[in-house]
Amino acid sequence: MRAPIIAGNWKMFKTVSEAKAFIEEIKGKVEIEGVECVICAPFTHLHALVDAVQGTRIKIGAQNMHCEDCGAYTGEISGVMLKDIGIDYVIVGHSERRAYFAESDDIVNKKVHAAFRNQLIPIVCVGEKLGEREAGDTKKVIKVQIEAAFQGISAEQAEQVVVAYEPIWAIGTGKASTPQDANEVIAYIRDLLKGLYGDHVAGAVRIQYGGSVKPENVAEYMRQSDIDGALVGAASLHPASYIQLVEGAK
Numbered sequence: 001m002r003a004p005i006i007a008g009n010w011k012m013f014k015t016v017s018e019a020k021a022f023i024e025e026i027k028g029k030v031e032i033e034g035v036e037c038v039i040c041a042p043f044t045h046l047h048a049l050v051d052a053v054q055g056t057r058i059k060i061g062a063q064n065m066h067c068e069d070c071g072a073y074t075g076e077i078s079g080v081m082l083k084d085i086g087i088d089y090v091i092v093g094h095s096e097r098r099a100y101f102a103e104s105d106d107i108v109n110k111k112v113h114a115a116f117r118n119q120l121i122p123i124v125c126v127g128e129k130l131g132e133r134e135a136g137d138t139k140k141v142i143k144v145q146i147e148a149a150f151q152g153i154s155a156e157q158a159e160q161v162v163v164a165y166e167p168i169w170a171i172g173t174g175k176a177s178t179p180q181d182a183n184e185v186i187a188y189i190r191d192l193l194k195g196l197y198g199d200h201v202a203g204a205v206r207i208q209y210g211g212s213v214k215p216e217n218v219a220e221y222m223r224q225s226d227i228d229g230a231l232v233g234a235a236s237l238h239p240a241s242y243i244q245l246v247e248g249a250k
């Protein structure tokens with residue numbers, strides 16, 4: 001049985017005081033048995049948020065990190081630093097990082113290794129562009145991204161990974177993939193994992209859908225056979241909306 005996981009990706013939004021107020025609003029309302037809640041916030045907010053969620057079951061994640069543990073990388077943050085302040089999750093390979101910060105499949109793989117070196121759970125994002133979908137290349141693109149991300153990752157590690165399938169054309173556009181289409185790609189990702197690691201790991205890995213998920217549509221995604229949660233941008237920014245997303249995941 002895979003526990004549903006609702007992760008908010010706040011991207012580059014909110015001040016620290018707004019972030020702390022958000023946690024105060026959702027505390028006690030999102031701690032639903034069996035549903036895991038994660039908030040992935042900007043780096044500057046993480047320390048305060050780890051404090052704010054003390055005594056709750058809400059987990060805090062980063063949106064990125066460097067693939068090395070330390071070094072002369074001006075402006076970067078490592079997995080060592082994230083673990084040091086009590087972070088549990090880290091998003092790796094988000095399409096915005098792939099598009100605007102040249103994050104390649106190879107770097108994504110290095111970051112997955114860095115996450116496990118530092119006892120962080122990676123939320124590995126994959127997804128196709130609109131042109132790739134229209135050309136019928138969705139599965140081809142996903143296969144390359146998944147195989148690269150899991151390169152050299154052991155079965156014990158692989159089963160802890162959270163995968164987020166986020167078709168790029170559905171992010172922030174209001175054009176969500178239908179639950180059935182999303183489930184088909186997610187079931188394909190599970191098949192790929194089965195090929196790489198066998199039934200046990202494929203059955204254990206949690207795979208989220210992301211892209212224009214809202215309180216109104218989350219339950220329909222969660223009803224699908226292979227969708228285990230959602231990675232949510234815009235609709236995770238408002239406390240009432242985030243609470244409804246978690247309630248919709250039960």
Ligand SMILES: O=C(CO)COP(=O)(O)O
Pocket residue numbers: 009094166170171172173174210211212213231232233234235
């Ligand atoms: O990129 C996303 C989550 O990582 C999805 O963003 P939206 O939910 O705003 O479409």
